Amino acid sequence: MSRKGVAACVASSFSAALFLAPAALAGTGQPSPWQMNLQGAATPVMESIRSFNTFLLVIIISIVLFVLVLLAIVAVRFNERANPVPSRTSHNTLIEVAWTVVPVMILVAIAIPSFRLLHLELRVPAADLTVKAVGHQWYWSYEYPDNGGFGFDSMLLQDQDLKAGQPRLLSVDNELVVPVNKVIRMQVTAADVIHSFAVPSFGIKIDALPGRLNETWFKITTEGVYYGQCSELCGRDHAFMPIAVRALSEKDFEAWAASAKGRFAASSDAQGRLVDAR
């Protein structure tokens, strides 16, 4: 193969790797080895975040390539040897208008989908189910006011307690269980210091603040287990308070809620708030 052929081959396999690998490597619900892109989408919000990210990547790469080509032209055609007598041109109205108007148009093209995405994230649609997460040093507790009012703590599973297939440092004893294809209103607060409730595959990350009730939402499209982590430095065991969400069919969720209500009733008051027995 000629030198040009080798260069073209390397360039094309590099660009193929750049665009195809992230899709292949990004896990859904949890990180994967050598992951280069955002986690896969389990909700419509995360799908929008991913496509907005791809759209921005296309714009950024085009700008980088355009500037690179301009730099190469300047370096080759207008260096001292190739062009010993430089032009004395100092203004060109057309180019000046273009380099003002084109960036403005690019920014407007970015702003429109960006605000649309923000609106989708921030406006909580009519909810089918409300679940409340409370951040503690260093675990989460969950409350289900709509299902007869019960709540429970969710603690990190120690390495020796992991079952086959459970990821280390992400699995918990009591998962947050929700139905698929339902709008879940997620209320988030904290009992002691600031925490942050974040699940990458849902596209949510919201502060858990003592004395304040924050709200976000998600609608999971496929059954499965999705993991997240506290995303606000909250003390010694900040890295050890994972979030595990199990999405079940509506029927399985109802069965789980009925059994969980019996199991956790003793630790909750009439409103489903947790009574700390420790």
Ligand SMILES: [Cu+2]
């Ligand atoms: Cu925390």
